[in-house]
Amino acid sequence: MQRYKCTISYDGTLFSGYQVQPGKRTVQSEIEEALRKLHKGSTIRISASGRTDAGVHAKGQVIHFDSPLQIPEDRWVKALHSLLPDDIVILKAEKAAPDFHARFDAKGKEYRYFIRLSDVKDPFTRHYQFQFGYQLDIEKMKEAAAYLIGTHDFTSFCSAKTEVEDRVRTLQRIEMDKDGDQLMFRFAGDGFLYNMVRILVGTLLETGRGLRQPDEMKAILAGKDRSLAGKTAASHGLYLWKVFY
């Protein structure tokens, strides 16, 4: 048995998220089905750095799996592409140590969130950027973001359905770059809770619109209550960009 680490990219539009769900088209089930064909019907389970929700994209998701096949690294990419649908791409396949684990060995992640600042609809970006027609004060959003950087209990910024007990995470960076009508958020941290990036974006957008003051972020964090933060921003603007090991 050889353990492999693969870096993959997918367009989340037509998937019911990453994780296997009975009767649904998911990223995990498509890749496991391709591996099954490659292994003459044997089941090969994959593990990812984490799940992504329906509609969420990945530029650099990481998975691992074990295989008895002796295939050179670059041949894995071609062999899997011939069996995978076009909305999943294997960017890289590497041999990994037998104890490498895509989730438990991850030291951190980068997510990006893309907004198209316009009140005119656009058919080409509708699945890839969140269209937002309101004026934004980006300086106010950066002020708010400064309160969120660092180590905090992010209970207020994760889904009320979050099952994890320990909601303390460290955010190293929140950056916002505006380029024409595109606003890109960049989040880097040691780990992210369920819906955390989307709730951070939603809350920052409300601050940018003037519906919240930047220093409210302190009270939202301290309150440890999901209802204090803003709306969850749409899934289709979100990209799992990179996983750090």
Next chain:
Amino acid sequence: MQRYKCTISYDGTLFSGYQVQPGKRTVQSEIEEALRKLHKGSTIRISASGRTDAGVHAKGQVIHFDSPLQIPEDRWVKALHSLLPDDIVILKAEKAAPDFHARFDAKGKEYRYFIRLSDVKDPFTRHYQFQFGYQLDIEKMKEAAAYLIGTHDFTSFCSAKTEVEDRVRTLQRIEMDKDGDQLMFRFAGDGFLYNMVRILVGTLLETGRGLRQPDEMKAILAGKDRSLAGKTAASHGLYLWKVFY
């Protein structure tokens, strides 16, 4: 009756082209269906500046239609959006003279063609740029393009199925801009024959790869034979960009 001129954009991916075909999802049939709903079941026919094929996109297609409804211009956009699918966007609706005709009044058109220069697949651009993994000599392609600019019989550069007798057209511009891994072609002319832009792109790409010499373009034009030119480039890289009146 009032004649309206609308500028529309569509993502061609999920359409069997612009024109109505029985049992197929087309741009024309979706818009006519929306207009039918808006007119309480009455049929309203639309006319476009020209057809686009399956998979071809539009950033600035123009259509016209006649309506008995008294609706302000900006309300047309909202009313139609509420009835149209997300892959068609009405950018603008304007009152037009009763004799305005989207096709016969068009003085010229601009098409663009987008190529992603890479041998790595990308799930996000797969319907919007043509992926091309070969090295290209863009200077050679510009040399070849210079032979094509001007007024010529473009029989060699249109589909053998073209029914139009007069294949003389004037190409005002062919430009190529490379930005990172993206190569954009811009074609402006008084009119374009069936598949003409895609065959021009295919032939220029073969020149860029060194499979043809730039000055071959003279003989291809003179031969008036489709088989002399290069392959028809894929539909999904092509955009009807603008119609001039």
